[in-house]
Amino acid sequence: MSALLRNKILQPLQGDTLAKNKTAAKFSQAVTNYALYANVQKRAANELFKKINPQHAHTCIDLGAGPGVNLVKLNKHFDYVLPFDLSIAMLKQSNVGKTAICGDMDALPFQSSSVDALFSNFAVQWSANLDYLLNEVMRILKPGGRVYLSCVCDGSLNEIKTAFSAVDNQTHVNEFHSFEQINQFVENTGFIIKNAELKCYQDVYPSPLHALRSIKAIGATHLHSQNKRQGLLTKSALKKVCEQYPLIANQVAVSYQVALLSLQKE
Numbered sequence: 001m002s003a004l005l006r007n008k009i010l011q012p013l014q015g016d017t018l019a020k021n022k023t024a025a026k027f028s029q030a031v032t033n034y035a036l037y038a039n040v041q042k043r044a045a046n047e048l049f050k051k052i053n054p055q056h057a058h059t060c061i062d063l064g065a066g067p068g069v070n071l072v073k074l075n076k077h078f079d080y081v082l083p084f085d086l087s088i089a090m091l092k093q094s095n096v097g098k099t100a101i102c103g104d105m106d107a108l109p110f111q112s113s114s115v116d117a118l119f120s121n122f123a124v125q126w127s128a129n130l131d132y133l134l135n136e137v138m139r140i141l142k143p144g145g146r147v148y149l150s151c152v153c154d155g156s157l158n159e160i161k162t163a164f165s166a167v168d169n170q171t172h173v174n175e176f177h178s179f180e181q182i183n184q185f186v187e188n189t190g191f192i193i194k195n196a197e198l199k200c201y202q203d204v205y206p207s208p209l210h211a212l213r214s215i216k217a218i219g220a221t222h223l224h225s226q227n228k229r230q231g232l233l234t235k236s237a238l239k240k241v242c243e244q245y246p247l248i249a250n251q252v253a254v255s256y257q258v259a260l261l262s263l264q265k266e
């Protein structure tokens with residue numbers, strides 16, 4: 001693995017360190033129930049697996065690997081899969097593979113032209129600078145290297161936004177890049193776009209409360225920005241949020257708009 005790493009000492013977290021620590025803490029708290037609730041994430045990952053070039057490649061980084069839910073399948077495609085995540089608790093949960101790196105995707109510690117592929121499912125929306133991250137992914141890939149990426153886009157979690165608008169005007173869910181913006185970043189980076197699609201995934205829950213809990217259970221309750229509302233709601237505010245929760249075809253759904261990308265470095 002040392003052949004992959006840029007420095008012996010990992011680089012410090014870039015950007016808003018406090019926000020990164022909070023994100024890591026949220027995901028660490030979510031570790032026990034993550035796999036149970038991460039249905040949409042599983043569906044997106046399956047879509048990405050279909051895009052993997054059957055030609056065998058040696059090294060693949062699983063960026064934002066979480067509790068290692070994709071490692072068994074990735075190990076079938078690549079000789080060496082390296083999980084990388086901000087949350088040490090998430091990485092400890094994964095029992096596939098002996099080595100993992102706890103680090104920040106906004107400060108990738110890898111050598112230039114050192115990896116054959118990068119897989120990342122439902123994680124890069126947490127980057128503080130997606131444009132920069134994609135340039136860094138380009139840097140660390142070998143020529144001909146592949147990227148299999150899913151990223152949550154704007155229009156996601158709209159039901160949660162609407163429900164919370166019952167209690168205040170503050171932002172309760174993260175803002176995401178649009179599919180067009182993500183494509184623009186990819187084009188600017190110079191990747192060959194093998195495939196790019198936008199899919200809507202929905203999970204259905206027995207009640208608004210279950211829907212709100214599901215968001216918490218996957219660690220997605222932390223907001224990137226510090227001046228947005230976080231924390232507990234009073235009982236009456238929670239009741240209002242649940243009453244205001246919009247139904248889709250009479251069902252309580254949580255929707256995600258997800259960009260699914262297959263890219264190649266020239």
Ligand SMILES: C[S@@+](CC[C@H](N)C(=O)[O-])C[C@H]1O[C@@H](n2cnc3c(N)ncnc32)[C@H](O)[C@@H]1O
Nearest residue numbers: 027041064065066085086087104105121123126
């Ligand atoms: C929604 S989970 C996705 C887990 C897994 N890839 C899957 O398919 O289910 C997002 C993961 O991204 C990680 N993450 C968030 N911000 C990160 C960062 N700045 N650097 C590295 N990983 C990060 C979280 O700790 C979490 O494990």
